Amino acid sequence: MNETSTIEIGKWTIESNYYEEKENYYSFPWKLDSFKKEKNIDNIKFYFDLKQYTLSHDILxxxxxxxxxxxxxxxxxxxxxxxxxIWRQDDLNKNCLLKYKINPSWDKINLIYSSKNIDDKFLFEYLGRIFFYSVINYGGIVLHSVLMEYNDKGIIISAPSGIGKTTHARMWRDKERALIINGDRALCRKIYGKWTGFGMPWCGTSGEYINRDVEISAIVVLEQAKENSVEKLNILQAFNHMIPNITAPTWEKNLLSKAMDYLEDMVNEIPVYKLKCTPDIEAVELLKKEIDKL
Known part of the structure; x- marks a missing residue:
């Protein structure tokens, strides 16, 4: 059995081929339904050719x-x-769980091995990590940040894990009716000269994502503090604060360099604020005053 489907994420089309061989069958989870397209779109395509190879994967x-x-x-x-x-994912006992083969152009990805102990959801989640890297070669960048929309303005909320970006974004949702497009990753791409954020079906442990895009109006870096304050960062400060949030492979220098260039362009064109904050609604109200000026 051979089945092909096409979805769109971030204005890129993804053509996926599924194969059934013996008892092995791969299918994407239901969470992709809102991203499915009935016809191809004339744009860059990634081919996720998910086939269980018969060759011995160990030789690779x-x-x-x-x-x-x-x-x-x-x-x-x-x-x-x-x-x-060759991307090999192991368990904690160093047993191989899956392998993906990725071509040098990062537009074709093959599943060449999967353990019988893992399911389609697991394969799909790790495929997402490769997708984050793939888009860099085609004008995109993924930031470890919340992407939300408030009054037609796209806002990226960035902070190291545990600082409170999810808590802050949910206060925006509950108090200001902001829309969380992705609770963990911001997929960004320049469209018609404007940096735009896109929803995608990989959202970490947040569980929050929708298929929507919005022009990015502001980037906010959170820092825990005893009192609330907000300041606009200069370009160098903004770049240095955002570098840790880039999702790019350190072992592929070409992609890493491109991702850094994209980030530099973003902080040159989009205002970046540092919000020193307490975990309460006053921090939202303070930041809102700056966002409303944009």
Missing amino acids: DKNKIYDARKVFHNYNVFQDENNDF
Whole structure:
């Protein structure tokens, strides 16, 4: 059985091919329904060719270029003789769970191995991590931030994990009827000369996402404090504050360089504020006064 479907995320089309071989069948979770398109769109395409290979996947684990076993994601990246990347995801006992093969252009991704112990939802979530990197080669950048919309203005809320960006965004939602487009990742792309934020079906543990886009009007960096204050950052300050939020592969220098260029362009064109805040509604009200001026 061979099935092809097309979805749109961030104005890119993604053509996915599913194959059934023996007892192995891959299908995307229901969460993609709002992103499905009935016809192809004339734009850049990523081909997620998800086929269970019959070759021995172990022969590909030779030229390791990145080892992330000491961090949460627990994955390795190899490179074969054709310069394709092999993304291997392991469990905590170093047993291989899945492997994706990625071509040098980052527009074709093949599932070449999956353990029988993992389900489609797991495969889909890790495919998202590769998608974050793929878009860099085609004018996009993903930031570890909340993307929300308030009065037709796109706002990126950025902060290290545990600082309170989710709490702050939800106060905006509850108090000011802001719309959370993605609770964990901001997919950004310049459209007609304007940086635009897009919804996508990968949202970390927040569980919050919708299929919507909005022009980005402001970027906000949160910092915990005993009193609330807000200041507009200069370009250098803004760039330095946002660098840790870039989702880009350190082991692929070309993509990393492009992502840095995109971020530099963003902070040159979009005002960036630092909000020193307490976890209460007064912080929202203070920031709102600045956003309403835009």
